[in-house]
Amino acid sequence: MKFSKCYAVATAGLVLCASLFTGCGQRTPSQPVSSVAESIEDAPDLDISALVYDTAEITIPESARIVALGEASHGAYEMQLLKTEVFQALVTNNDCRVFAIEGDFGGCAKVEEYIHGGDGTAEEAASQIGFAIYKTEEMADLIQWMREYNETAGEGRDLHFLGFDMQRYDNSKAYLLSYLYENTPELAAEYEEKLALLTNENMWNLTSDELKSAEADLTSLIETMDGGSFDADFAKECAQSMLEFVQVRLNESQYNVYRDAAMKDKVDWICSHYDGLIFINGHNGHITKESSSGYECMGALLYNSYKDAYFPIGTDIANCTFNSQTDDGFEVCSVENANTLTAQLDTTKGNYYYLDFSRVAEDTSWQNVLNSKQRMMALNISLNQAMINFKPAYTLEIIPSESYDGLIVVNQTEPTHLLP
Numbered sequence: 001m002k003f004s005k006c007y008a009v010a011t012a013g014l015v016l017c018a019s020l021f022t023g024c025g026q027r028t029p030s031q032p033v034s035s036v037a038e039s040i041e042d043a044p045d046l047d048i049s050a051l052v053y054d055t056a057e058i059t060i061p062e063s064a065r066i067v068a069l070g071e072a073s074h075g076a077y078e079m080q081l082l083k084t085e086v087f088q089a090l091v092t093n094n095d096c097r098v099f100a101i102e103g104d105f106g107g108c109a110k111v112e113e114y115i116h117g118g119d120g121t122a123e124e125a126a127s128q129i130g131f132a133i134y135k136t137e138e139m140a141d142l143i144q145w146m147r148e149y150n151e152t153a154g155e156g157r158d159l160h161f162l163g164f165d166m167q168r169y170d171n172s173k174a175y176l177l178s179y180l181y182e183n184t185p186e187l188a189a190e191y192e193e194k195l196a197l198l199t200n201e202n203m204w205n206l207t208s209d210e211l212k213s214a215e216a217d218l219t220s221l222i223e224t225m226d227g228g229s230f231d232a233d234f235a236k237e238c239a240q241s242m243l244e245f246v247q248v249r250l251n252e253s254q255y256n257v258y259r260d261a262a263m264k265d266k267v268d269w270i271c272s273h274y275d276g277l278i279f280i281n282g283h284n285g286h287i288t289k290e291s292s293s294g295y296e297c298m299g300a301l302l303y304n305s306y307k308d309a310y311f312p313i314g315t316d317i318a319n320c321t322f323n324s325q326t327d328d329g330f331e332v333c334s335v336e337n338a339n340t341l342t343a344q345l346d347t348t349k350g351n352y353y354y355l356d357f358s359r360v361a362e363d364t365s366w367q368n369v370l371n372s373k374q375r376m377m378a379l380n381i382s383l384n385q386a387m388i389n390f391k392p393a394y395t396l397e398i399i400p401s402e403s404y405d406g407l408i409v410v411n412q413t414e415p416t417h418l419l420p
Contacts, residue, residue, distance in 0.1 A: 059356065060094060060277075065309035066267065066302060067096070067277060070284035070404070072315045072377035074131075075322035075330070076413035078351070079315060080138035083281045084145070086313075090279050091149075091159065098274045099146070100162040102282030104130030105241040105266060106172030108163030109234075115146040115161055122147065123419050130168045133325060133381050137417040160274060164266035164282075164298075166245045167259070169198040172238040179235035191221055198242060203249075211250050218243040230273065237269055257295040260286060264301040284378055285396070287312045288403040314404040317377045318342035323415040324383035332415050333383045335394050339374040345411045355407045357400075370401040 060067060069086050071079040083101075090096035101108065110128035114120055122144040127135050143161065150158045166172075173195060180188030194217045197210055206214075218239055225236045244262035251258050263286065271278055280287070282298070289303040289312055302310045321334040344353065360366035378396040387393030400407060 059358065060090070060311060061308065061358075063308045064277060064311040065271065065306055066280060066311065067094075068280045068282070068287040068299065068302075068310070068312040070282065070287040070312065070314045072284055072317045072410075073320055073322045073379040073413065074133045074283065074381050075324060075379070075416055076317065076320055077138065077416050078317075078410050078413045080136060080416055082315070082408065084138065084142045087142070087279050087281075088145070090277060094277050096277040096279050097158070098160045098162060098270065098276070098278045099142075100164050100267065100270055100278060100280045101129065101134070102165050102263070102286060103134060103163035104128075104168040104171060105163045105166055106170070106175055106238055107168055108161055109175060110171060111143055111161040115143060115150055115159065117147075117150075126419065128171065129163065130165065130171075131381070132330075133323070133416075135419045137419060140419065162270055164263045164270065164280065165259075166241040166262055166266070167248070168200050169203055169242055169245065170200045172241045173198060176235050176238040176242070179231060179238075183232075187221075187224070191217065195242070198246070203245075206249065208250065211246050215243065215246045215250065218246065233273065237266075241266075254295070256293075256297075260296065260298040261301065263298045264305075267298070267302060268305070283380075284314050284376070288314065288398070290402055311405050312403070313406040313408060314376070314400070315408045315410065316341055316374075317410045317413055318345055319412045320377060320379065321412075321414050322379065323418060325381045330418060331383075335377070335379065335383075337375065337377045337391075337395055339376065340369050340372075341374055341376070341400070341407065341409050342411075345409060348411075351411045353409055355409065357405055357407070367401075371399060373397050373399055376400075 067086075067090060069083055071083075073079055087096070087099050107128040107130040110118075111125045114122065114125040118125075122140040123135075125143050126139040129135075129139070146159045146161060153159070177188055177192055180191065195214065197206060198214055222236060222239050222243065225232070225239065227233045227236055241262075244258070244265075248255055248258045248262065263282075267278070267280060286297055287299040288297060289299050289310070291297050291300045296304075299310075299312055303312075316339070317337065319334070319336050321332060323330040324333045341355070357370060360370070375391070375395045375397045377394065379394050384393065
């Protein structure tokens, strides 16, 4: 995948964390900034493999502990392909060993088993991530690549696949009970009964009293469990994931507040248990550096904790055709968006360009663009047909320099390739 080379901007920190809706709309004309357009047009093609430290092309600073890639749409093929190519570049050039996704913590442990030689297929592993939008050929290809990489990796050089979301119960509970039965069978039997109602099948049907009872039981269990070994810590984090989802459900009016805070804690857990550079991938609205919707999103919380060690790259799309989730499966939908950044695509040589903000700090034209509000694509997993002609339903108005350290702007996307 090639990008047209762009120059860039040093960032500070605001973020696009608002409620994300969806819809279809029309693109309106936007004039390119002349000097910006020229700098893109005159530049040679740039491969994503240039995402390395200290190169003349795209630079990930040595201070980075977490590189985050946002997605303007989970249902677009190019967005899923980007996560693979950016991660592969970081593995090759930056010694990155951890891929963490906005997927279920326990479910992604199934993928981790598979890429380390577990039974089944990559397609079956992809289905365990917890969200149907990830059950794609693209995700299966990434998982298979990680398995094959690990087959020849040296000791301590293997790759890991982790999830930092918690909106499921079954897999986390299975890992938790398996550990408890192996180490404290009486405790396992007690909590298997106490947690019997916490299943994926009825997770949206539990009453407030049932959730409160589960909250008390999980809190008591976590206080009882010892840590120390990785297996013990993982089992305890599975219990913590279940508790977090219970608390999210108990606080429906602040669902995003509780969920993003829990996802931030998951990334902290990952950083505390794995060395080196960590790559995380989620919706743009979760990875931006400063919130703009009245609550702190995951990216804002990470930026507050890690400062310059947190390096988020956002994405924007001019013409997005994607898979939109419905009650019965998926349907293909298209939306369009125009801003000063997407206008530059008219002068690029390909379907993409990457803008490294650190490189245009002294460029007045780019500074004017990056420090002004831009309405950027922010599709959720579903398209609300009632919002077809309401552009704010599927875009968010943000200041790019305050949200990201870099930006990948895509002209045209196609839908992901869904697995049966």
